[in-house]
Amino acid sequence: MTIMLERGTRQGAPGTLPRLLAGGRRLGEHRATYGQIPLRRFAGEDGRRTLIRAITDAGLRGRGGAGFPTGRKMTSVAAGAKRPVVIANGCESEPASRKDKMLMACAPHLVMDGAVLAAHAVGADRVYLCVERGTSIADRLERELAQRDDPVKWKLVRVPRRYVSSEESALVHLINDGDGRPMAAPPRPYEKGVAGRPTLVDNVETLAHVALIAAYGPGWFREVGTRSDPGSTLVTVGGAVARPNVYEIAPGMRLGEVLDAAGGAVEPIGAVLVGGYFGTWVPMPDGWGLPLTHDRTGPQGTSLGGGGIIALPAESCGLAETARVVRYLAEESAQQCGPCMFGLPAIATDLAAVAYGRCDPATRQRLSRRIAQVTGRGACRHPDAATKLATSALTTFADDLMTHMDGWTCTGVSRDPILPLPDRRHRDRSWK
């Protein structure tokens, strides 16, 4: 069920995997595989409604992390009083994920076709394609855009390399005011976004699926995946596996099967982080059979989220790894909301104390209190991601926690970190 998504991997008829990368990078190759954008089939007001109904019937859910039904979002945006706008979100600021970068490198025109169709569906005439600045992706996409002749106005937006700048209200803020920090809700972008217009913000993989659904129909889309999470989905598998890479899987596949598809473990695995840095730790081998979808499953409500999956060796220290990432998330706060600005560094410091053996019961209690206090109080979900990760680590590595608190030396803390973080030189200071 899984095929590695590498350049040149092209396989036959749509209906088997891979679906997203069958066509090639260049416009000519892409058209030869997928044909023209089926805009004529969805012409006029009735056509728009038919297209949105197809997306809704297909059961497509957002691939950016939240897993919200795309058809429902399109319906809301299309119902607005003003002419809507589309944002194709290809920022992927998540260090544990690179599936969007891979998709934009290997199948840029599928993403662009999907964005054009989404714009048509909601009645938009303008598409903002948002990608991280300072990478070669933006320039390459600009060249590909220049070859196209679409009935929409394209604008490529280079977004500051900050973790929270890929959040949808931050993208709207950047386009409107040149400031890439999240904004307070309401209103949400689907009500009032770019220039006060209803704005459809969709992840680039979501849009690629939109193009496929328009071409092959909802029935075809549902041939793989589960009832509530149909279609294929991209995941980034990393950590202690033989072939870390981006894979296209069908939701419902078991966690162990996904690791096996990535070549299997190269050393005993203690736990797997599922859903990137807004995800949860799944203990292994207990979690081997956990079905991965965008629905919450398992005792901690694990979900695929943005598709980042990292296998942590049993020899590594999950608490130290988590402390390091929570520190990074604290540094990536936009410093706008008090609980995030002060709470996350405090939580990161407490977690480090836990990880490095300076934790007494009072610190442990304070940590739990702080996690509970900070959760849900930011304008965006950034603090919730950090506290969810911290909570999950304290649950999954509860035995390690006791060992640390008893003052035993943990050999794992001195191992090289497994969870990837961006180099400091590649992190923007500015929000402009």
Next chain:
Amino acid sequence: MSAPNPEGLRLQVDMIKCVGHASCFELLPERVSLDEWGYPIIETDPLPSGLVSHARRAVAACPTLALRVDGKVARKR
């Protein structure tokens, strides 16, 4: 405490605007507590009828206009 107000009005805060003056905590301790950094933790269930006018007074007193009373649900807390 009286029954919830019929319009479903809730006290809510814009955390970006809030800088922690804590006047809401002074004026409406029934619905507002403070975290250890001095920022308000606000109970956002619909206000009891008897507290609506007090809540509006707290809204008017907020120096950064971060507080509001309305029926829309932005966040759980």
